[in-house]
Amino acid sequence: MELIINGGRRLRGAVRVAGGKNSSLAIIAASALAPDVSTLENVPHCRDVETLLGILEALGASTSLEAGRLTIDARGLNGHVAPYDLCRSMRASFYTAGVLLGRMGRAQVPLPGGCSIGARPVDFHLRGFAALGARVVTEHGYMKASARRLKGNTFYVPRSSVGTTINLMMAASTARGATVLQNAAREPEVVDTAVFLNLMGARIKGAGTDAITIEGIKELHGNSYTIIPDRLEAGTYLMAGAASGGDVLVEGMIPEHLIALLAKMEEAGIEVIRNTDGVRARSVADLRAVDVDTAPYPGFATDLHPQMAALLTLARGASTIRETVFEARFAYTDELRRMGANIKAEGDSVHITGVERLTGAPVEAPDIRGGAAVLIAALAAEGTTEISRVENLDRGYEGLERKLRLLGAQISRGGSLESREVG
Ligand code: UD1
Secondary structure, three states, X not given: OEEEEEOOOOOEEEEEOOEOHHHHHHHHHHHOOOOOEEEEEOOOOOHHHHHHHHHHHHOOOEEEXXXXXXXXXXXXXXXXXXXXXXXXXXXXXXXXXXXXXHHHXXXXXXXXXOEOOEOOOOHHHHHHHHHOOOEEEEEOOEXXXXXXXXXOOEEEOHXXXXXXXXXXXXXXXXXXXXXXXXXXXXXXXXXXXXXXXXXXXXXXXXXXXXXXXXXXXXXXXXXXXXXXXXXXXHHHHHHHHHXXXXXXXXXXXXXXXXXXXXXXXXXXXXXXXXXXXXXXXXXXXXXXXXXXXXXXXXXXXXXXXXXXXXXXXXXXXXXXXXXXXXXXXXXXXXXXXXOOOEEEEEOOEEEEEOOOOOEOXXXXXXXXXXXXXXXXXXHXXXXXXXXXXXXXXXXXXXXXXXXXXXXXXXEEEEOXXXXXXXX
């Protein structure tokens, strides 16, 4: 499948942000810790969510997702081996490790492979499980971990990893005794997961700071919860509007979750208006170059780096984005160059010199956020762009074409060029 975009139209109007994809993945996994039923609202219907639901179903849970409401019945969950086919395509599948260990006392989960943004190992997770008393081995491409019941401990989370913090918070919720996570990640998705776990009966304090304590309890129960809005989707639409020289309101988002991005957009000359109903980004002058360093929350999110780079390809002057979280998040730069951008990855940085205009070209979406960068460039570019490997965008964005059409974009979805020629 590919997306076909006739670019160069200023995006104008309002879109409503979906529920957080990354929050949903963590919270859906967390719900399976209890042999019970939970109802989650504001769950985006995107491919990564479908994949995780497939994994939980393979383990014995039953799920139904309709109009953003997910009912998950984990009473029948009895497997401890997560299926390779579904897990290999998505790193968040590794959340099942913490859940299965916490609930069943054993877990066999495929090691997620490297992906196009870097090696992304799970060594921190494994060290954390071992610190909680699990016997952990990796063999034949799987992590195998077991412990009759995990035991609370103090663990220093290296590099303030989001996934490690969430996985250990889940596993420690049913451990014997107290766990302290030092240097914990402070991302809103960590807080959202902790709030939900506490509704399930867990005793977690300090989420949102770098020291989280978890007092283990024997068994959790199901509950209802509404997932926070997706700050990464919101940021993507704000930057798409700005790159097109338009005026876009993203309704329902939480501005505090995007403080670093909004500050950089203002520095780049975009008017940012925070309303009670959302955030509006208005193009009022030529874009100016800015420098950005990605950082853990509340710093500039690595998942907004490629989109920011796309925006800055049209800014006056030279910008540098330094990527400090992932080592190889640069595949999108090759695609943007095909569209006329002056952009080059070097070491841990991306150097951009603004150009007057971008032009449509055949390109691909290399990964979720790299795909969003290419999409932003396509919407701003003169002429037609065909984006292949759209499945990468579908992993993280719900209702992409519908939302962009609401803003005035000309966008449609077709078969691949070859299949259109054949068929
Ligand atoms: C999550 C997000 C991802 C986001 C990232 C950083 C989900 C599903 N994904 O990914 O979109 O880009 O946070 O905000 O929520 N690391 C190791 N060993 C480990 C774990 C991590 O070396 O065991 C490294 C990673 O390679 C990376 C850094 O630590 O360089 C931070 O990664 P982490 O915060 O764990 O990212 P994820 O949780 O995988």
